[in-house]
Amino acid sequence: MRRTAVALAAVVLVMSTTAGCGSLQSSATEVGGERMTDDRPVRDGGTLTVALNADPDKLDPTLAQTLVGRTVFAGMCEKLYDVDAQGKIVPQLATALPKVSDGGRTVTFDVRRGAWFSDGTKLDAAAVVTSLMRHRDLAGSARATELAPLKGAEATGPYRVRLTLKQAYVPLTAVLADRAGMVMSPTALKKYGKDFTNHPSCVGPFKFVERVGGDRIVLAKDPHYYDADSVHLDKVIYKPIPDGSVRLANLRSGDVQAGDQMAPVDVKSALTDDKLQLFNSPSLGYQGIGINVGNVKGLGEKPGRVDTPMARDIRVREAFELSIDRDLINRVVFQGMYEPACGPMSPESALAPGVKASQCPKRDVAAAKRLLRQAGVKTPVPLELKIPTTPEWSRIGQVVQAMAKNAGFAVTLRPTEYATMLEETDDGHYEAFQSGWSGRLDPDGNIASFLQTQGAMNAYGYSDKKVDALIERGRTEPDPRERAKIYEELTRRVNDAHALLYLYRQKNYVVTGKDVAGLHVYGDGLIRVKDAGYAK
Template identity: 75%
Template sequence: MADGREARDGGTLTVALASDPDKLDPSLAQTLVGRTVFASMCEKLYDSDEDGQLVPQLATELPEISDDGRTVTFDVREDATFSDGTKLDADAVVTSLKRHRDIAGSARATELGPVEGVEATGPYSVRITLKQPYTPLPTVLADRAGMVLSPKAIEKYGKNFTNHPSCVGPFKYKERVGGDRIVLVKDDKYYDADAVHLDQVIYRPIPDGNVRLANLRSGDVQIGDQMTPVEVTSVLTDPKLKLFNSPSMGYQGIGINVGNTKGLGEQPGRIDTPLGRDVRVREAFEKSLDRKLINKIVFQGMYEPACGPVSPKSAIAPGVRASECPERDVEGAKKLLKEAGVKTPVRFEYTVNNTPEDIRLGQVVQSMAKDAGFQVSLRPMEYASMLEETDSGRYDAFRSGWSGRLDPDGNIASFLTTRGAMNAYGLGDEKIDELIARGRTEGDQGERAKIYRELTEKVNAEHTLIYLYRQKNYVVAGKDIAGLRVYGDGLVRVKSAGYAR
């Protein structure tokens, strides 16, 4: 959804985020709110447009792929400059891609795992060599793995790049005050600076949606990101505010620790709890939940129940969705717990984000699970801190979610591959790994649909990542804000935004 009105030059725009972003380093970052900040300061080789189609951004055209699928070539812009004054060229792309793939703790490692080599074949020409055909690569390069970083800043700051980020973008980093604000200013070196109207963009984490809405109404902020259904209902009757919405390509659910004993990227170990060691207990927990009722009670019926990772917007979605989500089955859950021979109530801790919406979700899950023989205690945490805890394996279950990608591999591989870059669950299953690998190399859409249908069934049978619902992307802005764009990837794009003429 886009506002087509023209904006005047000048001014500061304040965007209220649902949480504080994690590291401002595309190689290491994991959060959607972080991606929203990156959208203003770190352009990618490719981007998605309003229709979800891939378009060049720092690359000059869509990539050329060899007949055997193992060589990918493209050129990059000759007029782009990083915020620190360094020129963008093919060598900078090579340096960034290798860093994304290889740096310790990289969240991009699984996405770029099939990349065997990257080289500059000319001043602005890049060749990627793959270990095997890798169908998702172009869409991977349209997210953080495709963000090109200043090689000068990489060399100077190393892992401290997060405090000195330098990319190509309409705005450049000025300062960050943890928990309070991230400030970006217009970058006059940007190749399309004439299209940028604002002098400055400030991102403020405001976890409580009611407070975000109050700040919108008072004019202290001009854009509210990730607004919840409760606030959206109120906005619809406010003549000073405008609602932007788009379907999400991601999912929200509950992740269960089944093997994360040493942290991300490590070989799965043994979690000696009823929930962690016995799939029947996990299945019983899932049977205790009513997805439709959760949507109605917590989200005013404005989201959609979900029971798999593949986005309905994906081209292969019709061939993957074999049936509706299962209904709640309390008696079936009790029977499974009896078969498992566990002492009831089964006690475990459920870690959630400390927002009112997530706490409400936790309370509903707590109540439903109690009926089947579970005693769930809630552990609300600030979102970035929650990620640190869950990545390290210090949890029983947590509210797990992902903003989503058009290619199904982007919703699956990093999370469910054994030792995947974001596999916080400690899941390790050879059959799942095999299906993920096949899905990555298969080019035929019909065959891919069959693979991902089987993969979805296999993942769901593990009951390790329990898919619950798909959000809609709700963004609220003041009526005087023009040029704002919100697409299906959930990002708030402010390059062309500003105050209406």
């Protein structure tokens, strides 16, 4: 007991000395309740610069994987459906919720008339079909698992789409409320092919202008947009600024007007500035650590044997998880402003409530050491952990490193630029890495692509036939109570594998200048700029 207490004290000391001037234990103005919108009247004109916490990956809805990329898409690529402030699915490019028949195997919906892509070509049912089949079939598609039940799509009229499914697929509407529902210009897809990422063309309030890697993404108001008269801003510029304190300094100086995914320590500091305001919403996502247990040839390939202690023996992975104190990470790194997590689904989800923070396993160093002895591994067990190049994850990495050392692990931190880290982990070039997801309303969206055998984003090489069967059952079961039971069982089985260690659940904190109005930040964490601008 005493050794554990000493180790935890050492972690706190490490954290307080690496945090610099902004003490993580300092008191500041408390964060208020949820605040997702600012409905003050907005004047026309101006440029809004949004600071992101990372450089987005590909600006191609079929291939993209990052939350920061989704934030950019929110400005230029509308979807068939969207999510509102209450977490309900509402039509966007579709005119109404889909009609389902034939035991759930046939789905029809109509597409908005009078809408145009940013390249000046018309949105119609054929364009929707083109995008859906590309999402399903393109090599490397991150949407492939989401749309795997889609047997076919056809335009049965100029603005009517009929989908044929292999079986009933309950999550479909939720899937079409994210990137799988983004419709791309067929003309641009044909013209640019694989280079579409550098010339994206969708239906949206803003159109793509340019991207300078690592520096900025520029969007301009799209005159072709069907609701252009209600768009106030002339331009939106997205700037990747990984360091939260630098994002905050840029907000205070006025060089940027909105800061995305602000860390708790910076949020509390911002609340002392009367020139800034906070948007705050709950998250459906999770953050954790992924372990390479079978990714030897890359995403979508058959899992193989990874020759590391963590991959070879489940007891070693369990010992590593038992070395971690989720509550301490939340208190020390996040000032208690996030929530510990130990499952893929948020308790906020009405469809299948997730595991509450109070139910998460507690740190048990003695049990971790017993497991390592039973596994017969030589200690300290080496482990390289890839983390993003952000101060926040540097602090998390140091906490994990110190806690794991006490249990018999030697963790080496490997800071890696985020997009590069995604490429390397997708290819299987890692032992462990920071693995997070911004979350989806339907629980399938937090599970299938990551945990199904050869799932589109299963970078862990994880494979379990019983989990695969549970995923399929969850997709076809219409009764919400039965679905909840399925996902409870699925969560238990996944947690017992210790391949993806869920650690905490963020809240969506966005800080802006006081003069920014019309902004919307819902539970999906996206900054919606369609109605944004500067207060009159």
